[in-house]
Amino acid sequence: MKQFVCVGLLVVGLWWLLPSPASSQNDQPAGSPRDNAAIDAVFTPPSPETIPAGLAGERIRLGYEIVVHTQQYAKRYVGNKLNCTNCHLDAGLNPNAASFVGLSVLYPEYRPRADRTMSLAERINECFERSMNGKALPPDSSKLQAVVAYIEWLSQNVPRGSQVAWRGIPRINPSRQPDPAQGKAVFAKKCSFCHGTDGQGTMAAPPVWGPNSYTIAAGMARVSVAASFIKANMPRGWGWSVSDDEAFDVAAYIDSQPRPDFPGKAHDWPKGGKPPDAPY
Ligand code: HEC
Ligand code: HEC
Structure with a gap:
């Protein structure tokens, strides 16, 4: 940070x-x-502790709760055991983990995967469907509007026109073909302690594959995305401690394990441009 x-x-x-x-x-x-x-903004988001009390902050607070306790606050729309904050770390406030800060100045935005311009609400719904293996919230849903309000509130110090330099996950590049067999050993040594030897999660950490994890059409199902996330953030609390090769190998291992399918995948990237590591 x-x-x-x-x-x-x-x-x-x-x-x-x-x-x-x-x-x-x-x-x-x-x-x-x-x-x-x-105009280039500094990463100075407000702390969720300063969400206005009472009615004024009600929608923003609900949005925060949905992001942190998705299982509880948006149960009907979730099909796995994840919460948004498991990937958008620290409730979207971590600049190394697809932060929410500044997003409201970037949307609406053209998205090649869908081949159309999407609002922030529509982009949120993509993560509900793909990363949460769930359902899109109706456009007029107060819960969807609450998540948008939370992200707008987090973005209050980011001027329009800013490039939002911290957007996404800091990317690393592979030095060789990622090796899932070596990744299995990395997982046993550095990850299974929290995520479970079977990857299904424990009290300490969420599942990384299987029926309660993200779908094959989630960003995290791409080895380059997962590797970058792992490099910067895992083991939790010890970001930047694994080598780039370890991050790519363990990402390749995790993403080669079974996980929910995504029926809509056939419609993705209709005009081409599918990243080479998309698993379908
Ligand atoms: C000390 C415990 C711990 C260790 C060790 C650990 N993680 Fe995590 N991991 C977590 C926690 C906790 C989260 C959720 C973060 C949150 O909600 O703040 C997480 C989230 C994740 C996620 C995104 C959410 C999901 O479940 O898909 C991935 C992927 C992941 N970890 C992979 C790894 C890999 C690979 C390793 C080994 C290099 C690893 N983790 C080691 C605790 C750990
Ligand atoms: C399994 C991990 C995971 C979970 C869970 C998850 N997301 Fe995401 N999300 C991602 C990844 C990866 C990206 C793409 C980041 C990138 O492009 O660098 C993303 C992108 C986004 C974006 C667009 C970011 C941008 O820079 O334009 C929004 C908004 C978003 N997610 C909201 C949510 C919300 C709300 C939830 C909970 C309902 C959620 N996500 C759950 C992994 C996840």
């Missing part, structure tokens, strides 16, 4: 060093590419 703050501060610092940013921006039309280059 510190790393991001420093980069952000540096960007802001340089911006102030420019001869006269205010006057040179005046003759730029609003929303020009120039603005995008100039």
Whole structure:
């Protein structure tokens, strides 16, 4: 997290060093590419502890609860044993784990997998269907609106036009073909303690394969995505401790295990562009 703050501060610092940013921006039309280059936000999300009390913060608070206790607050729409926060770590506040901070300035956005422009609510529903093996919430659902409100609230310090530099998961690249057999050994040594020798989860950690895990059409089912997530965040509390090869091997092992299918997969990437590690 510190790393991001420093980069952000540096960007802001340089911006102030420019001869006269205010006057040179005046003759730029609003929303020009120039603005995008100039505005880069610092990762300074508000803490969920400061969600306004009472009625004012009610929707935001519900959104937070859904993200952290999805099993409890959105049970009807979930088909596995995961909560959003199991991947979007720290309730979406972790800049190394697909953070929610800043997302509301990026959507609506064109998504090649669906070949259409999606609202933030629709993108949330994709994770309900694919990562949670569940069902999409109706567009007018107060729960769906609550998650959107929570993400908007988290994004309050991110100006429109920001690139949201911390978006997603910091990516690593494989140095060789990932090896699931070596990954099995990594799992036994560094992961099974919390996730269970059978990968089905324990009191300490959620399942990583099997009927209660994410579907084959989830982002995490792609080896490059899982490897990057594992590298930065696993074992939980010891991020950046496994080597890149270990992260890729164990990701390949996990993602070669059985998990729920996704019937809608046939409609994905209708115009092409499917990533090479999509497992279907
Ligand atoms: C100290 C316990 C612990 C260890 C060891 C550990 N994890 Fe996790 N893992 C967790 C917890 C807890 C979560 C959920 C995080 C949360 O909700 O904050 C998690 C989440 C995950 C997730 C995303 C959620 C899911 O269940 O699919 C994956 C994938 C994952 N871990 C893989 C691994 C891999 C691979 C290793 C070994 C390199 C590993 N973990 C080691 C505790 C652990
Ligand atoms: C098994 C892990 C997992 C779970 C559980 C999960 N997600 Fe995701 N989610 C991901 C991954 C991976 C991405 C893609 C990140 C990337 O592109 O780098 C993602 C992307 C997203 C995005 C878009 C992020 C962006 O940068 O545009 C939103 C919004 C989102 N998820 C919301 C949710 C919500 C809400 C839940 C709970 C209902 C949830 N997710 C559950 C793994 C998960």
